[in-house]
Structures are given as structure tokens and as C-alpha cells.
Amino acid sequence: MAQKKPADLKGPQAGSAGRNTLSFVFLPATAPGEGLGHLARALSLASQATSRGRVFVDPDALRSRPELSSILRSLPARKRYDSLEAFPPDSVPVLDMRRTPSDLAAELAERFPLCGIDEGGPERTRFAFLIDTLPGRGNRDAANLQALPCEPPSARRPARPTGTASFSRVLISFGGEDRAGLGRTLVEALLQARLFSPRRMTVVEGPLSRPGDWPEKVRIVRGCRSLGELVGEYDLLFTHFGIGAYEAVLAGVSVVLVNPSGYHRALARREGFPEIGVSVPRLGRLRRLLSRPGSLEAAADAIRERTAARPALESVLAGLSGRGRHLCPVCGSPPGPALARFPAKTYFRCPACAVIWLSFWGAPRVYHDAYFFEEYRAQYGRTYLEDFLAIKQSGRERLRLIFRFLRPRPGGGIRPGKPRLLDAGAAYGPFLAAAAEHGCEAEGIELNSAAARYVRTVLKIPCRTGDFATARVTPEIRGAGGEPRVRFTPNSYDIITMWYILEHFDDPAGVLSKVNRLLKPGGVFALATPSAAGVSFLKNKRRFCAASPDDHATVWTPRGARSVLARFGFSVRAVRSTGHHPERFWKRLRGGIPAAVVGFFSRLLCLGDTFELYAVKT
Numbered sequence: 309m310a311q312k313k314p315a316d317l318k319g320p321q322a323g324s325a326g327r328n329t330l331s332f333v334f335l336p337a338t339a340p341g342e343g344l345g346h347l348a349r350a351l352s353l354a355s356q357a358t359s360r361g362r363v364f365v366d367p368d369a370l371r372s373r374p375e376l377s378s379i380l381r382s383l384p385a386r387k388r389y390d391s392l393e394a395f396p397p398d399s400v401p402v403l404d405m406r407r408t409p410s411d412l413a414a415e416l417a418e419r420f421p422l423c424g425i426d427e428g429g430p431e432r433t434r435f436a437f438l439i440d441t442l443p444g445r446g447n448r449d450a451a452n453l454q455a456l457p458c459e460p461p462s463a464r465r466p467a468r469p470t471g472t473a474s475f476s477r478v479l480i481s482f483g484g485e486d487r488a489g490l491g492r493t494l495v496e497a498l499l500q501a502r503l504f505s506p507r508r509m510t511v512v513e514g515p516l517s518r519p520g521d522w523p524e525k526v527r528i529v530r531g532c533r534s535l536g537e538l539v540g541e542y543d544l545l546f547t548h549f550g551i552g553a554y555e556a557v558l559a560g561v562s563v564v565l566v567n568p569s570g571y572h573r574a575l576a577r578r579e580g581f582p583e584i585g586v587s588v589p590r591l592g593r594l595r596r597l598l599s600r601p602g603s604l605e606a607a608a609d610a611i612r613e614r615t616a617a618r619p620a621l622e623s624v625l626a627g628l629s630g631r632g633r634h635l636c637p638v639c640g641s642p643p644g645p646a647l648a649r650f651p652a653k654t655y656f657r658c659p660a661c662a663v664i665w666l667s668f669w670g671a672p673r674v675y676h677d678a679y680f681f682e683e684y685r686a687q688y689g690r691t692y693l694e695d696f697l698a699i700k701q702s703g704r705e706r707l708r709l710i711f712r713f714l715r716p717r718p719g720g721g722i723r724p725g726k727p728r729l730l731d732a733g734a735a736y737g738p739f740l741a742a743a744a745e746h747g748c749e750a751e752g753i754e755l756n757s758a759a760a761r762y763v764r765t766v767l768k769i770p771c772r773t774g775d776f777a778t779a780r781v782t783p784e785i786r787g788a789g790g791e792p793r794v795r796f797t798p799n800s801y802d803i804i805t806m807w808y809i810l811e812h813f814d815d816p817a818g819v820l821s822k823v824n825r826l827l828k829p830g831g832v833f834a835l836a837t838p839s840a841a842g843v844s845f846l847k848n849k850r851r852f853c854a855a856s857p858d859d860h861a862t863v864w865t866p867r868g869a870r871s872v873l874a875r876f877g878f879s880v881r882a883v884r885s886t887g888h889h890p891e892r893f894w895k896r897l898r899g900g901i902p903a904a905v906v907g908f909f910s911r912l913l914c915l916g917d918t919f920e921l922y923a924v925k926t
């Protein structure tokens with residue numbers, strides 16, 4: 309009902325109350341040529357106390373690169389998995405593989421919601437949650453959010469004197485592997501061109517790079533896992549495009565890139581890093597850059613400012629809560645490409661049954677007694693109780709339709725004279741009031757205890773406090789935890805209604821089966837729900853999804869609902885397109901046409917933003 313949830317739209321927040329307990333499994337890229345950055349990041353994320361994270365590396369990759377095993381063994385065994393089968397059912401795989409192989413993605417996606425970091429493979433669009441820390445090449449689909457690849461340092465280094473003398477301490481680091489030998493090539497070139505004396509240079513030798521002789525007086529650092537701790541002591545970093553470049557910029561250190569490939573260079577240019585060529589450093593270009601140290605600082609400042617608003621990757625993961633649903637909640641199909649992504653949620657449409665579902669990664673929502681007052685008023689400008697009479701009036705119209713479809717069947721037990729009606733999600737009971745006046749033996753079930761009490765005490769209509777989804781159908785006095793359970797009897801109702809409730813259920817399939825079991829044969833199931841076939845959706849899917857409340861787990865179309873209901877044992881007798889808003893139509897189309905005419909066509913073409921559906925149990 310309520311349309312605005314500003315707190316959730318901000319996305320996962322670091323340090324927010326109730327840090328998540330998601331069981332992340334980090335799968336880093338480990339193929340030859342991928343460097344050690346992904347593995348180092350996985351080890352670091354899994355070691356953090358805030359995450360129940362573990363690392364998985366494909367055993368085949370370890371066999372072909374035994375040098376990785378020793379690095380992986382630095383992590384305690386309880387922080388690793390040795391096979392995909394070992395992942396527990398509540399795992400959330402975090403794939404940091406650059407291009408996840410399709411077969412691996414498909415295998416994992418059947419069991420878990422997939423979270424991707426900088427995913428650039430063909431399965432990107434199907435990931436339940438996408439975080440980009442580096443710019444992608446080409447126009448790939450937007451991620452759920454952009455994050456910094458590393459934590460920004462707590463304090464910036466102090467400003468230093470300007471002029472060429474400002475680069476008195478130079479750091480050179482080309483990752484853990486440096487297969488192309490860029491570090492050595494660069495050091496030799498810098499010395500030959502007399503750009504820096506050997507004393508001013510420090511080289512970080514990665515654990516997998518070929519050890520060798522470095523020119524005398526050049527300082528060598530070994531066993532450094534993160535540049536972030538080291539780089540702040542230097543004035544200039546030479547590296548290739550990657551996490552290290554960001555670590556330097558965030559620490560206030562100037563950066564010059566030499567890239568191992570055109571791909572790295574394209575990314576570097578896109579993000580605005582100064583660079584001096586691919587494989588071979590172009591010294592003329594470097595001289596020009598060094599002669600204007602202010603330009604290097606300005607480039608670093610610009611990158612830092614542009615990325616300043618992004619949260620760090622670790623904080624994003626720590627702030628993810630709930631568990632993003634990865635399969636269609638109606639039929640269990642894996643998703644097609646995502647419909648829309650936001651910092652706290654992703655929308656998918658089921659290719660099999662057309663239901664749109666929400667994969668929610670933000671803070672879980674709690675209903676409270678103020679819901680009907682504050683949030684309803686925020687959206688509609690009046691409280692739910694103030695609307696009571698209008699809703700009751702629309703209830704009378706709905707009841708006329710329901711009674712038209714309610715047909716006694718031989719042996720079915722339908723009582724057209726005084727039918728038994730259950731309204732699930734009864735709220736303050738306006739529909740129940742109309743049903744009672746219409747001669748029904750009406751009762752409700754409502755999650756909100758204040759609303760349920762109002763129905764019982766003021767309207768004098770039976771109404772249980774509880775959740776229809778978890779209420780037991782078969783008689784049972786106490787639930788497993790000893791809490792009282794709401795009980796229902798199969799084949800006991802002539803009519804079951806759900807006005808704007810179906811979309812709230814996490815398990816609509818379970819709810820539809822339950823409705824079917826509770827209804828007598830020939831009984832009527834009537835519902836109303838937002839429409840993904842109305843003008844608002846057709847006009848702008850992304851805006852529709854952005855405005856769809858975070859507690860709406862599904863969005864339906866009349867056509868999709870019709871076929872799904874058939875599978876659950878219903879025959880749909882009528883669909884009414886409702887919620888017509890001429891002012892929401894395309895401006896170009898509305899120009900000069902009276903609202904009444906637009907409204908007429910909206911009704912004719914069923915372009916309402918909500919719909920009602922009336923079905924009979926077959």
C-alpha cells in the first residue's frame with residue numbers, strides 16, 4: 309500500500325543495526341593471468357570477523373597452479389570449502405571471477421542467490437545482486453550499486469611541497485604475479501632515462517613474480533598483501549589499472565599507470581587515471597606528466613571526489629541483510645535477465661509464469677501498528693480509517709460480482725444464502741463490514757493486532773490476529789515453538805478474499821494452495837493486486853519497480869495470474885482492470901485530450917495500475 313520507503317532505498321548501510329549473518333562463499337578468479345588481487349581480496353573478506361565468509365577455489369585451478377595452494381593455506385581450514393557440494397543451503401556465493409563461466413553460474417544459481425563483484429561474463433544479468441567496484445567496458449547493464457574496491461584510509465597523508473621535487477619517494481608495484489615483467493621493464497627505463505635515482509625507488513615484489521636481480525640501491529619489499537598499508541608513505545605510485553591504483557588515490561598519492569593490455573588501458577582512461585602506454589612505458593609522455601605534478605594530483609583528486617560517495621565493498625557486504633530470493637516464488641524457475649536493480653533490491657520476471665518477483669537485500673521489514681496511519685497517510689493524504697466508508701462501498705461492488713460467481717454444486721456444500729467468508733489481510737475491516745451487511749458469515753485474519761482488535765471490538769466481527777501464510781490448515785493446537793497457531797479447516801469456506809495482500813506473501817505458491825484447500829468446491833476466490841500490465845509499468849518499468857514497496861514480494865499481470873491460478877485449481881471468471889489514472893499516461897498521448905476520454909481508453913484497454921480477479925475453485 310505505502311509507496312515510499314526512503315530508508316530502504318538508500319541501500320545496505322555499513323554499521324547498521326543487526327549486521328548480517330549471511331554465509332558468504334567467496335569465489336575468486338584464479339586462472340593464469342588473473343593475478344592475485346582477486347584471491348587476496350577473497351582471503352581478506354573471508355577473514356573478517358563481521359562475515360561468516362569462506363573461500364572456495366576450484367581444485368582443478370589449484371592443481372594447475374600449485375603456487376596458489378600455499379597462499380590459500382594461509383587461511384584456516386574452517387574458512388575454506390573444497391567442493392561446491394560442501395556449500396550449506398543458506399550460502400550466498402560471491403563470485404569475483406571477472407567472467408564467471410556459464411556452467412558454474414548455472415550450477416550455483418539453481419541452489420543459491422548469486423552475488424557478483426565486477427562480473428563481466430554472459431550470466432551477469434541473471435545475478436541476484438551485482439556490485440561494481442571497477443568501471444566495465446562497453447555498455448553493460450547497471451549493477452545494484454557501485455562500491456570502492458578497498459576501504460579508504462582513515463587519514464589522508466599530509467600535503468607535500470609542489471614541484472618536481474615532490475616525487476622524492478616512488479613506489480613500483482605490478483601485482484602479485486607481474487607475468488609481463490612490467491616492474492622490471494619500468495625500473496630499467498626510469499634509471500636509463502635518469503628520471504629517478506635508484507635510492508628514490510621502492511619495488512614491491514609479488515609472491516608469484518619471478519625473483520631476480522634488481523638494480524643496486526633500489527629498495528625491495530616482499531610479502532606485502534595490500535598496497536593500502538604501504539602506499540601512504542610514498543609520493544607517486546607506478547602500477548597497472550586495478551585495486552592498487554584506487555588504494556593510492558584514496559590515500560592521496562599520485563598514480564601513473566603502465567598497463568599490461570589494451571583492456572586495462574581502456575578502463576584506466578575511462579576512470580581518468582594518467583597512463584603511459586601498454587607493455588612499454590612511453591617516457592616522453594611520462595616526462596611531460598612529471599613536469600606538471602599538479603596535473604597528476606588533480607587527476608587523483610578528481611577520481612577521489614567522483615568515488616567519494618561510494619561505500620567500500622566490505623561495508624556493502626556487511627550491510628546486506630535478508631536473503632535475496634533467486635528462484636521464481638511461484639514455479640521455482642531460475643530467472644531471466646533482471647528487470648531492474650537498486651541498491652537494496654533486484655526485480656526479476658519469471659520466463660515461465662510471467663510473475664515479477666523481488667530479490668530483496670535490504671533491511672527486513674517489520675509491520676507495526678502505525679503502518680495504517682503514518683504510511684497510508686503519507687501516500688494517500690488520509691488514514692485508512694478515514695477511508696473506511698469508501699473502501700466499504702467498493703466492497704459492496706466486489707460482493708455483487710462474488711455472488712454472481714458463487715454457484716452451489718451438488719455435494720459441494722456452498723451456502724448461497726449465508727456463505728462463509730474469510731477475508732485475509734482484513735485491516736480495519738471495511739470489506740468485512742460490507743460482507744456482513746451482505747448476509748455473509750464473515751470473519752477475518754489480520755497481522756496487525758490493533759486492526760484485528762478494532763474489527764472484533766468495534767465491528768463485532770470475528771477476526772484473528774495472525775499470518776494467513778503460516779496459519780495451519782489442519783487442526784493443531786500449538787506450533788513447534790509452543791506458540792498458539794491460527795487454525796483453519798479444509799473445505800470450510802464459500803468465499804476467500806485478499807484485497808492487496810497476495811503481493812505481500814513470500815510464498816505465493818503456498819498461499820494459493822492453501823486458499824484452494826480451504827475453499828469448498830465451487831467456492832470463490834477474489835483478490836486485488838497491483839498490475840504489471842498497467843500504464844505506470846508500461847511507461848517506465850524501472851520507475852515502477854523503484855516505487856514498488858519493498859514488502860511487495862511479487863507483482864502480477866492479469867494474464868499471468870490467470871494461468872498461474874489455473875495451475876492451482878482455479879478457473880478465472882472475471883478480471884477487472886482498476887486504478888485508472890489518466891494523469892499517469894504519456895504526456896504526448898494526453899496532449900489536448902480530456903482526462904475523461906483518456907480514462908475511457910484506459911478502461912477499454914485494461915491499462916489500470918491495479919486489477920481485481922474473481923476465480924472459482926474447480
Ligand SMILES: [Zn+2]
Nearest residue numbers: 636639658661
Ligand atoms: Zn514462475
